[in-house]
Amino acid sequence: MSQFELPDPPNDGITAVKFAPNSSNRLLVSSWDSNVYFYDTTPDEAKLLQKFESRAAVLDVTFGRNDNEAFAGGLDWDVRRIDLESGEQTVISEHNAPVNCVAYSSETNILVSASFDSTLHIHIIEGAKATSVSTIQLPHKAYSISLSPSKLVVAMANRAVYIYDIKTLKDATYRSQTPQSTINVEPWQQRESSMKFQIRAVACMPNDSGYASSSIEGRIAVEWFDPSDESQKRKYAFKCHRSIVENENTDYVYPVHALAFHPVFGTFASGGGDGVVAVWDGSAKRRIKQYTKFGLGVSAIGFSPDGAFLAIGVSPGLESEHDDGIPVEEGQVKIVVRQLAEEEVKGKGKDSKKK
Structure with missing residues (x-):
């Protein structure tokens, strides 16, 4: 089958490529060059639609509730919401070290971010902002995270893997009284790679x-x-x-x-x-x-x-x-x-x- 290169690629290493949840010709790309790129990937008509600048290298990006919402994190320690139509960027939480992973759950409307500060931030996304944010302390740095319809898998240093129930994380975040407070949620399973x-x-x-x-x-x-x-x-x-x-x-x-x-x-x-x-x-x-x-x-x-x-x-x-x-x-x-x-x-x- 055919393959093609997108025009106007980043000028430094690529950290993530993510297709839109409802479109097979909309793609987000994050890069060490401190930008998020938004492409139309239609064959024979591929083009860069817009570029969103950050203060530092962007280590991950993901779409949110629809094809016009994105979230990104990077070396500036911030988790940002990007309105892909207006170009507006909003900081929805701040870690104490670079943010290397972001993942969105369409089933529960929560955004999870992981940082080198050995924490997860659980954001409940309602409307154009995060209405609740909580913090989970991890035993090690998280290197990668991934969401299934009901589970969050966190792969960490020391070959540790924690598996969380997403609904449990959401309920605990709703119950937290202080914005971005630390919550104690035990993982559903703990494993060693x-x-x-x-x-x-x-x-x-x-x-x-x-x-x-x-x-x-x-x-x-x-x-x-x-x-x-x-x-x-x-x-x-x-x-x-x-x-x-x-x-x-x-x-x-x-x-x-x-x-x-x-x-x-x-x-x-x-x-x-x-x-x-x-x-x-x-x-x-x-x-x-x-x-x-x-x-x-x-x-x-x-x-x-x-x-x-x-x-x-x-x-x-x-x-x-x-x-x-x-x-x-x-x-x-x-x-x-x-x-x-x-x-x-x-x-x-x-x-x-x-x-």
Whole structure:
């Protein structure tokens, strides 16, 4: 199928690519260049619609209740709401360190932000503002978060994973009396990653049954929420995003920077520092598709809501470890949008049927 690059890409590394919840041709991109980019990705008509400037690097962005609302966080420590029509930006909460993750739950109208200050902020979004905000103290820094219809998965340092019930978080936030007060909510489950190295990314299954996580050491783990012994026996981890150079007895291992589940078939894609994007059938435990290397590392991926497109953020400095001192050259940062054929993303496992 066809793929194309978006015009006017960021001039520094890409941190997130997110399609609108109700449109397959509206895309948000956040970048280390301190901007959020809003694109029309219509094939043959793709263009940059608007750019929203921040005071510092933007580490994550997400759409909110509709295609005209966005939320972003970054090195300025703020969680901001962006009105994509008017361009107005409003700070809805402030962390005590950079904000590296934001995620919105359409089922409960809450926004979750995670920061290097080892806290989560739970925002209840009603109208054009957050009517209630609460803080949850975490035992470690959160590296990645993801929402399913009923659960929040928080992947942290020390290979720790907390799973929260979203409704419980919302109810506790409503009950808190002081704005942005700290609430004590025990996680629904506490787990330790089966992977030996630091977790890099986490993504929840669209059918609300589990999640996948990836590590800096070329592995992906697939787990289910159901705590029963039968369900937990299904969990597994596998090696990926590795290469062996001919005539060298060396296995090159790359971090898996990004994960995203297909919204229709429940398969998932991974993007790594090796510049490769692969699509996996988690139920059948097999790879469906691997695309030609993009040359530089893949830092972010995202499916459109109908599953017809995959957005891919390509950034330099992600092949092994991030080199902050190496300047980004023109043309290195790319946003590639691929139009998908069904056979590229439809699995054969029992969990890969159309939702």
